Amino acid sequence: MSRRSNSPYFLLTPAMLTTVATLAICMVVLMVLAVARQSYLDIDLTFSTHNVELALTSPLILKLMVKSALISFGVTLLSLVLAYPIAYLLAFDLTRNKLLWLMLFTLPCWISYLLRVLSWKLILGYQGMINTSLMGLGIIDQPIEALLYNSTSVVIALTHAWAPFAILPIYVSLEKIDRSLIRASGDLSDTPMQTFFRVILPLSLPGVTAAFVLVFIPTFGDYVTPHLLGGPTGVMIGNFIAMQFGASNNWPLGAAVALLAMLVATLLVCIFIAGSRHAIKAIR
Amino acid sequence: MRKVRLFYAMIYFIVLYLPIVLIIAFSFNDSVYIAFPLKAFTLRWYHAAMENQQLLSAFSNSMIIAVTTAILATFSGMLAAMATTRYRFRGRSLATVSLFVPLALPTVVTGVALLSIFMMTGLGLSLATVILGHLMICTPFSYGVLVSRFDGLSPDFERASMDLGEPPLATFFRVTLPLAMPGIVSSLLLTFTISFDEFILAFFLSSNSPTLPVFMWSQMRFPDRLPLVLALASVVIIVSSILIVISQRLRSKQA
Numbered sequence: 145m146s147r148r149s150n151s152p153y154f155l156l157t158p159a160m161l162t163t164v165a166t167l168a169i170c171m172v173v174l175m176v177l178a179v180a181r182q183s184y185l186d187i188d189l190t191f192s193t194h195n196v197e198l199a200l201t202s203p204l205i206l207k208l209m210v211k212s213a214l215i216s217f218g219v220t221l222l223s224l225v226l227a228y229p230i231a232y233l234l235a236f237d238l239t240r241n242k243l244l245w246l247m248l249f250t251l252p253c254w255i256s257y258l259l260r261v262l263s264w265k266l267i268l269g270y271q272g273m274i275n276t277s278l279m280g281l282g283i284i285d286q287p288i289e290a291l292l293y294n295s296t297s298v299v300i301a302l303t304h305a306w307a308p309f310a311i312l313p314i315y316v317s318l319e320k321i322d323r324s325l326i327r328a329s330g331d332l333s334d335t336p337m338q339t340f341f342r343v344i345l346p347l348s349l350p351g352v353t354a355a356f357v358l359v360f361i362p363t364f365g366d367y368v369t370p371h372l373l374g375g376p377t378g379v380m381i382g383n384f385i386a387m388q389f390g391a392s393n394n395w396p397l398g399a400a401v402a403l404l405a406m407l408v409a410t411l412l413v414c415i416f417i418a419g420s421r422h423a424i425k426a427i428r
Numbered sequence: 429m430r431k432v433r434l435f436y437a438m439i440y441f442i443v444l445y446l447p448i449v450l451i452i453a454f455s456f457n458d459s460v461y462i463a464f465p466l467k468a469f470t471l472r473w474y475h476a477a478m479e480n481q482q483l484l485s486a487f488s489n490s491m492i493i494a495v496t497t498a499i500l501a502t503f504s505g506m507l508a509a510m511a512t513t514r515y516r517f518r519g520r521s522l523a524t525v526s527l528f529v530p531l532a533l534p535t536v537v538t539g540v541a542l543l544s545i546f547m548m549t550g551l552g553l554s555l556a557t558v559i560l561g562h563l564m565i566c567t568p569f570s571y572g573v574l575v576s577r578f579d580g581l582s583p584d585f586e587r588a589s590m591d592l593g594e595p596p597l598a599t600f601f602r603v604t605l606p607l608a609m610p611g612i613v614s615s616l617l618l619t620f621t622i623s624f625d626e627f628i629l630a631f632f633l634s635s636n637s638p639t640l641p642v643f644m645w646s647q648m649r650f651p652d653r654l655p656l657v658l659a660l661a662s663v664v665i666i667v668s669s670i671l672i673v674i675s676q677r678l679r680s681k682q683a
Contacts (some may be wrong), residue, residue, distance in 0.1 A: 237430055
């Protein structure tokens with residue numbers, strides 16, 4: 145194995161073809177489609193900014209974009225807050241079977257996302273667990289319909305599905321913290337609270353940021369959860385995109401909105417990363 | 429404070445697994461209605477699932493896709509991991525980062541983009557198109573697993589083998605491959621599970637040969653078929669869990 149050769153480039157080729165190259169083609173195709181027009185069943189590829197303009201100016205798309213951002217932002221923050229103590233527990237409190245517990249807390253991440261969303265129907269539904277138990281206890285006379293088919297049910301199901309994903313990166317960054325820094329902070333008469341906010345939290349920030357990206361990106365574009373649990377008020381931008389490639393059959397508009405959604409998601413992630421860096425400076 | 433955290437973790441754990449437990453519980457429930465209280469124990473939904481032809485063909489589609497995806501993703505992930513851990517070359521860190529880029533996009537975007545590519549080029553949709561979509565999201569995971577495996581392997585063994593006159597290919601098969609094997613098996617199991625359970629890309633790219641998740645999605649519209657979906661879901665959940673647990677254990681094994 146010679147250290148200076150073309151071999152690494154050959155070795156990288158298959159993986160690069162299925163990831164980066166395919167992705168690049170995807171982006172090109174979306175861009176070409178976005179400046180085309182749908183004419184009935186065919187796509188007219190002559191250049192037109194019609195759909196891009198529509199994507200940028202339509203109040204409906206703007207509304208869905210804002211709602212998706214709000215839902216996804218709420219889900220991400222909830223996920224981070226809920227996951228942090230678990231990551232902390234795994235990193236600092238547990239000494240034995242750490243990896244086993246880490247696995248048990250993150251196992252559901254890998255199991256069919258569709259099924260985990262479906263399961264919330266069994267809990268929140270008309271005859272679901274909450275309604276039937278409350279009625280059994282005599283607290284309510286008839287099922288609460290408001291539990292399902294709104295943005296709250298979407299937030300609950302999404303948080304449940306994605307919070308475990310946030311545990312892993314936070315745990316990794318907490319595990320990396322040099323324990324002597326924490327002891328030093330205590331020796332210099334910081335209260336445990338001060339130690340947490342001035343030492344542990346700032347040092348775990350890379351993990352929190354990674355967790356943010358890991359949860360925010362997929363939830364922003366999700367359409368499974370809103371479709372199954374969202375009802376008419378829980379629709380998100382992913383549903384709109386999927387619909388353009390399905391029933392509405394307006395692929396160019398779908399492509400324009402997909403590109404826009406991607407840009408918005410990336411932009412919001414960048415804003416968050418910049419914001420969290422700023423916040424940490426302020427804390428210190 | 430530690431007690432509070434332990435208590436919180438307990439609640440978290442229960443809520444985390446509650447929906448999964450409910451799916452399994454209702455799959456044995458002798459009633460078409462998914463409502464409490466649970467009725468008698470039955471296996472009829474499992475029998476019904478095993479006799480459903482559409483389900484069986486969806487299952488075989490999913491198997492073909494997941495096995496092919498796992499093998500191809502692990503193979504290309506392994507080669508890429510060897511490249512970035514065994515060589516120093518220009519663009520190495522760029523390559524490392526860019527292999528993870530597919531995970532930084534909402535899947536719905538990649539789904540519609542791939543659909544557009546296949547339809548506009550006239551390739552049409554088939555099992556192969558789903559495999560291509562799944563390779564895109566599975567290769568980063570395979571690469572991630574195998575990079576940490578190769579990082580933990582000292583290149584000294586390979587060097588020793590070559591110093592003793594083994595040609596590179598023999599060194600690869602007799603030294604590198606056996607040492608990397610736990611990582612390879614871990615990657616195969618992980619990517620198989622991801623592909624088998626993946627829904628969004630399969631939904632856009634499978635057309636009239638649905639995968640198992642797409643089949644389940646199509647059945648969810650009919651309330652009376654929900655118990656059958658739950659029986660199927662229970663099997664998928666249990667098998668996926670076992671594969672992931674094995675995969676993770678192999679991964680944490682020291683080199």
